[in-house]
Amino acid sequence: MVRIAIFASGNGSNAENIIRYFKNHPSIEVGLVVSNNPHAYVHERAKGLGIDSFTFTKAEFEDGYSVLELLKRYTIDFIVLAGFMLKIPRSLLDAFPDKIVNIHPALLPKHGGKGMYGDRVHRAVIESGETESGITVHYINENYDEGDIIFQATCLLSSDDTYREVAEKVHKLEYEFYPVVIEKVITRSFHLDDETK
Ligand code: GAR
Numbered sequence: 001m002v003r004i005a006i007f008a009s010g011n012g013s014n015a016e017n018i019i020r021y022f023k024n025h026p027s028i029e030v031g032l033v034v035s036n037n038p039h040a041y042v043h044e045r046a047k048g049l050g051i052d053s054f055t056f057t058k059a060e061f062e063d064g065y066s067v068l069e070l071l072k073r074y075t076i077d078f079i080v081l082a083g084f085m086l087k088i089p090r091s092l093l094d095a096f097p098d099k100i101v102n103i104h105p106a107l108l109p110k111h112g113g114k115g116m117y118g119d120r121v122h123r124a125v126i127e128s129g130e131t132e133s134g135i136t137v138h139y140i141n142e143n144y145d146e147g148d149i150i151f152q153a154t155c156l157l158s159s160d161d162t163y164r165e166v167a168e169k170v171h172k173l174e175y176e177f178y179p180v181v182i183e184k185v186i187t188r189s190f191h192l193d194d195e196t197k
Pocket of ligand 1: 008010011012013014015082083084103104105116117118121171174
C-alpha cells in the first residue's frame with residue numbers, strides 16, 4: 001500500500017473527496033490528515049471518515065522535524081496538499097523528493113504566489129478580466145506555486161461571474177480531477193502498474 005498524508009488548512013472539501021476516492025482502493029490509501037489550524041473543518045471530516053488528524057503550529061511546520069516524525073510513524077509515502085496555506089520546509093522536501101503535490105485554483109503561472117489562496121485567487125482572476133480559469137496540479141518546491149506542472153483543466157467564465165461562481169466552477173474541476181491525477185502520479189512514481197504484470 002502507498003500511504004498518503006493530506007495537508008489541509010480549512011474546509012477540507014478536497015480532502016474529503018480524496019479520502020472517499022481512495023477508500024477501498026487496492027494499492028493507495030489515505031493514512032493521515034495534517035493541518036496548521038486546530039479549528040479547521042477538515043478535522044471533523046477526517047474524524048467522520050475514520051482518518052486520524054493532527055495539528056502543528058506554524059513554527060513546527062517551519063522546522064519540519066516533528067511533522068516528519070509523525071509521517072514516519074504513520075508510514076506515509078506521499079503528501080497531497082489540499083488547501084494548505086503554509087510553505088513546505090526543506091526538511092520535508094528532502095524527505096519526499098517529487099512526492100509532494102499541490103492543487104492551485106487557477107491556471108498557473110498566472111494568479112499564484114505567496115498570499116494567493118482560495119477566494120483571493122478567484123477575485124484576482126475576475127479583476128484581471130480573464131475569460132477562463134481552472135486548476136493546476138503541480139509538484140512542490142521551495143517557492144510558492146512554482147513547482148513543475150503535472151496537469152491543468154480549464155473552465156469558461158462569464159463576464160458577470162461573481163468570485164463565488166468562479167469558485168464553484170473551479171471546485172467542480174478539483175473534485176473531478178484531483179484524485180485521478182494523484183492516482184496517476186502515484187501509480188507512475190511507485191511503479192504500481194508493474195505489480196500487476
Ligand atoms: C481549493 O480550492 C484549493 O485549490 C485552494 O484552496 C481551496 C481549499 O478548499 N488552494 C489554494 O488556494 C492553494 N494556493 P477545500 O478546503 O474545501 O478543499
